[in-house]
Amino acid sequence: MKRSNLSRRRFLTHSCGLGAAATPAMSTILSLSGIGSAAAADNDYKALVCILLAGGNDSFNMLVPNDSGSYSEYQTTRADLALPREQLLSISPNNTAGAQYGLHPSTAELQGLFNQGKAAFLANVGTLTAPVTLSEIQGGVADLPLGLFSHSDQIEQWQTALPDKRTAVGWGGRMADLLNASNQNTQISMNLSLEGSNIFQNGMTVTEHVLSSEGDGGVGIVGYGGDGSLSRAGTAAIDSMLGQQYQNIFERVYSGRIRSAIDNQAFFKQAVSTVQPLQTSFGNDEFSKSLAMVARSIAARSQLGHRRQTYFVTFGGWDHHDEVINNQQAMLGVVSRGLKSFYDATVELGVADQVTTFTASDFGRTLTSNGKGSDHGWGGNQLIMGGAVNGGNLYGQYPSLRSGNPLDTGRGRLIPTTSVDQYFAELALWFGVGVNDLDTVLPNVRRFYSPQQGVNPIGFLPLPS
């Protein structure tokens, strides 16, 4: 009985990433020219860590305008959802011509990282099929993302970067399809997930390897390979079962999954067991435990044979139609402390400049209140963190929060001023995707940015030399 509370917390605090509603994959001939020159050097290593705040973070309370005029607009529009100005944690971005902003009061660690130049924000970013104006939307002639304002569609499109299609292939998966061959060992996928199967890391040829935040990051079959008559009989039977030919496609795929799970987890466990324990301490919440496992896995990159890794971490429960103020206070605090520990761990491992962490979420939320919280919106603010990040800056255009401004499609659902394509293109180029392969990873990117050598889509990361 005594374990109930602990155990319950363990499985209730975490929410799953959402999967796909999809059309079947078409075969694409992939060019290995995607392995940019930067990916070729032996000591070269980079990781992208995607933090999905599932449910739609109310990010205009994470990053708040903090000049007297802009705060007053914020306060008027957000009404009972407005944070008191005196509670905001001030930041002065280097690149906003003196415009001041405030961070949510529970994010002191993020304020510190921002001020040290290790974190940046990107304002009002969201899904777009093409640049669009309010009058086009009101006139009914706009080409809009499928299922705008809907969780399942928007959480999927943030992972696919294809808001005009339904596909189970994500942009992290498409990157891995291009870059996987640069890894010395491909037994364990370079796409590592702390939250089960997901769309972001699902490619045509590469799919994710799922890690557990517990123990050695994987679980094996208890007794498999052990001594004793029962274990020997069971092990032989399981091997025989997995060696069998299955006519039924579901049985065949299921059997294959068990086989590869056994092999992969044994390999992963072995790799992680050889690295030194981290000195950096992490919190006991699920989010921090997941990031601690990411750090351990990064520490084992050589043993895993990886030069490129993506990580997918989900923190769910942001759909605050009510109680947004209280819930965000607790949850953004968890995010802030967890990210700080993780950044410190990358410093300890000597890879702070090689690991870039970025947030994603279904959508921003309505600026106006429903009396208790906020509803599904569109554009929102995101955080990018890492030693390589041109930190201390605010990228994109922070929008007016005045009700009825030219981006307001109603109730403060703001038309994004930066597309997810631009956001992800910046990350992909840094990661080593060649300029000429950007279309493969982000098929709609030319609607927003012309890929060319030496020109960044946004500027929060340096281009590979």
Add this chain to the structure above:
Amino acid sequence: MKVRFSLLLLALMSTLGCSGGGSGSDSGSDSGNDNSSNVGVTQPSDEQRATASRFLSQASLGGNMAMIDEVARIGMEGWIDAQMQLAPTYHLPQVDALIETYDGNEDFDEFMFRRYIWWHNAMTARDQLRHRVALALSEIFVISDRVDELEDPTSTSGFFDVLLTHAFGSYEDLLLDVSLHPAMGIYLSHVNNRKAIPEQGIFPDENYAREVMQLFSIGLYELNEDGTRKLDGNSRLIPTYGNQEITEMAKVFTGLSYGSDDAFFGNIEPEFFEPMQMFESYHDVGEKRLLNGYVIPTGQSGLQDIRDAISHLSDHPNTGPFIARRLIQRLVTSNPSPDYIQRVAQVFANNGNGERGDLGAVIKAILMDVDAIDIQDDPGRLQAPMLRFLHAMRGVGLKNARNRFYSEGFELQIHTKQHPLSAPSVFNFYLPDYQPNGEISNAQLVAPEFQISTDTTVIGLINLMRLLTFEDEPFESFEPNGEITLDLDDEVELAEDPVALVDHCNLVFAHNSFSESYKNTMLTAINSLDDREERARMAIFLSLISPEYAVIN
């Protein structure tokens, strides 16, 4: 703990039957409890039994020998009819009694009471078809105990009772009671949702308005009667609604708060024994322009608005094929043919007596369909982990001195990421169109349950079955349960003859679908063991982890 196995029992078919899951409970044993009438009746053929076993994987929480014989004797249709006559075994009164009994006892976490009762009823309740359908409905009309506000055990158990009540009733009544249940009001936040105050920038919450359409009734795109998506002149999908309609629908679901003797709007103390109550002064009385030109007129009462909106959704041409496909996926197959969906949708439209939305008729149509009974060229369905776990325990049977089978469901959830009424979001554990990368998506098939079949959980499920079969830890053994163990008497008896033991497991779990190759694998393992109890446990374990068992086709 160590199981004491009895050598005294004889392997009569009737006692074989009695060993089924949770038999002898005070709330009624499994539907095989009238075994005595079976004596002297001709035994069903192997083929009849195999057909019955397969059927029970679609129509119950897990079959055992007694149920297999019963279905084989009276036929599938007769069994469905008999099941539909059984009174529902309701959960809320039992949960309430537990709260009463253990009031103030610090050793108990009230949160768990709804889980104790869920598992106890899953093991013992006779209305198996009703429970199976309610479980399927709980994966469509999703609420979850993962939300703090639904930790009160009366919330989720009361909601499950709504699903039990209407499992064979009217879809429209079901959707109305779902919409008015306070647990749903909390989960999708339409409780204490008030009409707009535009000058204060306050507008109705749109959460329920969206999900009641997207997930509970019509879906995102217009459908043909066979469930395929309609296309416009430019070969594009046709959305069923836009944001304007959501804003309008949100006005319908304003004015609701918790119902009680001293109810008031804005009450934040949940009350789960009554449906939500309408407070007219907080309800938007203006007209609401819903779908396809349908308008709710101004000035109606709040509840009339809700009834009209629910009726409007129930009457939408999408609803039949939408609900048909989801129920077929949960009960029968992941990839129902358009013809199958259409046949069921036609029953949804008209049960034969001119009534629309008769779920009893829909369930019968799904289970008795030619495609359910004999799936040609259809890979079928990967069984959800919770169904495999249920079948494992029910198929073998459990023993407890007090016939109590309370569980936290903890082991299941940790190992497989699934537990009844505990989904991570309103989108359930998996999406109806999920396509795992590779061979399955290349074949243009969907396979929802694969979404929670990751490296971690496929191994986790094997370890869960190991805990169950070798460690006897299906349920936590604690007061007030006392010791719960597998009832292995019959299997141990059969273990004298390994072939008979394998045949028994093959029938109960896999409706005789194990390949010769796998039966040989099982025999080799069993023959390497001398102890009959170990043989029994190994046979059960290997049955439960086999891909041939995991996939029902």
